[in-house]
Amino acid sequence: MNNLIRISVITIKDQMRQKSFYLLLAMAVVFILLIRGCYQGNYSVNGRQVESVSVAWHVSLLVFHFIAASMLLMASMLSMGMFSRDRDDGAMVIFLSRSVDRWQYVLGRIAGIWIFTTTIMFILHLAIFLIVLANTGGMITGYLTASLLCSFNLLFAIVLTCFLSLFLPNVMAAIFTLGIIGISFLSDGAYQAMQSELIRQMISGENHASFWRILFPKVYMFQHYASTLITNNAFDCMSPTYVWGNIVFYSGALFAALLWCFYRSEI
Numbered sequence: 001m002n003n004l005i006r007i008s009v010i011t012i013k014d015q016m017r018q019k020s021f022y023l024l025l026a027m028a029v030v031f032i033l034l035i036r037g038c039y040q041g042n043y044s045v046n047g048r049q050v051e052s053v054s055v056a057w058h059v060s061l062l063v064f065h066f067i068a069a070s071m072l073l074m075a076s077m078l079s080m081g082m083f084s085r086d087r088d089d090g091a092m093v094i095f096l097s098r099s100v101d102r103w104q105y106v107l108g109r110i111a112g113i114w115i116f117t118t119t120i121m122f123i124l125h126l127a128i129f130l131i132v133l134a135n136t137g138g139m140i141t142g143y144l145t146a147s148l149l150c151s152f153n154l155l156f157a158i159v160l161t162c163f164l165s166l167f168l169p170n171v172m173a174a175i176f177t178l179g180i181i182g183i184s185f186l187s188d189g190a191y192q193a194m195q196s197e198l199i200r201q202m203i204s205g206e207n208h209a210s211f212w213r214i215l216f217p218k219v220y221m222f223q224h225y226a227s228t229l230i231t232n233n234a235f236d237c238m239s240p241t242y243v244w245g246n247i248v249f250y251s252g253a254l255f256a257a258l259l260w261c262f263y264r265s266e267i
Helices: 002-016 019-039 052-079 082-089 091-096 102-136 143-149 151-164 170-194 197-203 211-215 219-231 240-264
Strands: 043-045 048-050
Touching: 002 102, 019 102, 052 102, 052 143, 052 151, 052 170, 052 219, 082 091, 082 102, 091 102, 102 143, 102 151, 102 240, 143 151, 143 219, 151 170, 151 219, 151 240, 170 219, 219 240
Parallel strands: none
Antiparallel strands: 043 048
């Protein structure tokens, strides 16, 4: 356990020394400052004044999805060069030459990036939560809990990128990960839209999910499920248990495959 904690802490410190981290952090700060203006204006629809709390709620929901999706990109970028960088600068040899097993090294590295990205995402969502509270006096219930739920999507992206980086160049591993996540957003997002009664009438027919879509990683559906804690709407797209099980299964299976391949590789 001490080895895992130590490697995780070292991983977090390594990520904080990356120039890309400060660039992404600066972009996030600018984004938060720009979004802040949306909560301070007066809005009207069809000549009627709209309550600031209602506007803030809809904007915050949109920003929630944007931040969660952007963090998937960040998680992939931070994960893609982890093993190759450790192999090139000798850090991997230093770790494994001590009383550290390979599974402890892999798990510690992944846990460090997961904790790091989850913390950043939570801070960004917390900033939105506090801005809404300060400008409107309204509290968005479930906002921070939904943020923590989205961390499981980050874990999936990290494990998938680390696994692919064993066989592909770093950039290609990140691109493949983002491609899989993008397909999930497009296919499941389209399927969710098809559940609308208006769209059903427009296409004149029932829409059934294909077999591959059912088995595909439910990254979008999991994020949508987390957002229902904010909207208080029922999650009726599919069983929440299946969505949970889908993400947990893929993350666990990929981690097992990653360990198996890592144990067979020469260092």
